[in-house]
Amino acid sequence: MQITAQALAHFLGGTVEGNPEVTVNRPSKIEEGGEGSISFLGNLKYEKYAYTTTASVLLVSQDFEPREPLSATLIRVEDVYGAVGQLLQQFGAQEAGVSGISERAVVSPQASVAEGVAVGDFAIVSEGAMLGPAAVVHPQVFIGRNVKIGARTVLYPGVRILDNCIIGEDCILHANVVIGSDGFGFAPQEDRSYQKIVHVGNVIVEDRVEIGAQTTVDRATMGSTIIREGVKLDNLIQIGHNVEIGAHTVIAAQTGVAGSTKIGRYCRIGGQVGFVGHAEIADGTQIQAQSGIAASITEPGKAWFGSPAIPYRDFIRAHSVFKKLPDLYRSLSRLQRAFDAAEKKGRD
Structure with missing residues (x-):
């Protein structure tokens, strides 16, 4: 990927100071640099390197005021780390060889593919699907009927987005994520067998969500399973049908959330936590790894630990005893x- 500072500034919504025609082909750390690279200054602890870096282009904030001469061309942006995230997505896609639409991909004529979309080898884009501008679809991704993928979203190899699901803008779905699989729903019968309950809802993933490898999000029985804006899910997580996860909540690996549970905003949940179904978890809740949540948590901003979980400090005192x-x-x-x-x- 070879691109000019001017084109980068346009892509990132920034402004250029210096030579707009200088080209870059790779990212670099500010202390390492190198001709033809682009680096960034996001933390003023590293400001000293801004004056010595050999990077050709440097991303800085709008209010950065250099105290010494700079050799690099500057691109000023509102959010340095956000711009770096966009930049690395594009460089990552190029390094993986995903550029344009592969001749070995299967893209339905009834699909809508926006400008700048990349679709890798053996990916499938079904009829009625919509891919937003600059979306990146890596090899062997499956996109079902009427799926919507937002601008600049990246789907890594093996991702499956099943029919009618919606993925927002600037999302990252890592390898083998499954969105829209059937929920675990069966009705017991008189003969002690189980009748399958067909799930006809979908999954909605809002903007700037990142989902780790082999995590699964089940479609709703009816309505939607919803992952709100800015949520970060680790690898190997199970999200049941009709679950809702509030904005900017983070969940570590091997956690399981049973159906219809509602998790609030800004929660922090450790690995291997289990949630009972139909529970409601208050905003700002913190749950230690390997805890079991057997009932709703109604008081916001509290830490919990244990199985079944109790308030964190109570658990620590009890464990000490x-x-x-x-x-x-x-x-x-x-x-x-x-x-x-x-x-x-x-x-x-």
Whole structure:
């Protein structure tokens, strides 16, 4: 990928200071640089490197005021880290060899493909699907009927987006993510067998969501399973049907969320946490790894731990006592023997 500073500034919504025709072909760390590279200054702790870097282009904030001469061309942007994220997505797509629409991809004539979309080898884009501007579809991705993919969203190899699901803008779905699989719904019968409940809803993933490899999000029975803006899901997470996850919540690997649970905004959830179905979790809740959530949490901003989970500090105090139980038992036994001896002596 070879691109001029001017074209980069247009792509990132920034402005150029310096030579607009200088070209770059790779990103670099600011302390390493190198001719033909683009770096960034997002933290003023690294400002000293701005004056020595050999990078050709440097991303900086709109309000950055250099105190020494600079050799790099500047691109000023509102959000440096956001711009870096966009930049790395594009460079990553190019490094993976995804550019344009592969002759070995299958794109339905009834699909809508916007300008700048890349579709890799053996990807399938079904009828009625809509791919937004600069979306990147890596090899072997499946996009079902009437799926909508937002601008600049990246789907890594093996991602499956099943019929009627919606993915927002600037999302990243890592390898083998499945969006829109059937929920786990079965009705018990008189003969003790189970009748499958067909799930006819969909999944809505809002903007700037990142979903880790092999995570699955089930479609709703009716209506929508919803992943709100800015949510970050780690690898190997199971999200059940009709779940809603609030904006900017983060969830670590191997967590399972049972159907119809509603998780609030700005929550932080550790790995291997299990949620019972139909629970409601308040905004700002923090849950320690391997906890089990067996009921709703209604008070916002609290930390929880254990299985079933209790308030975090209570668990820590209880665990501290638990470790001392053998000593406490021996002390109690000594006291009991002393009491028995004193009682016997009193009777004598």
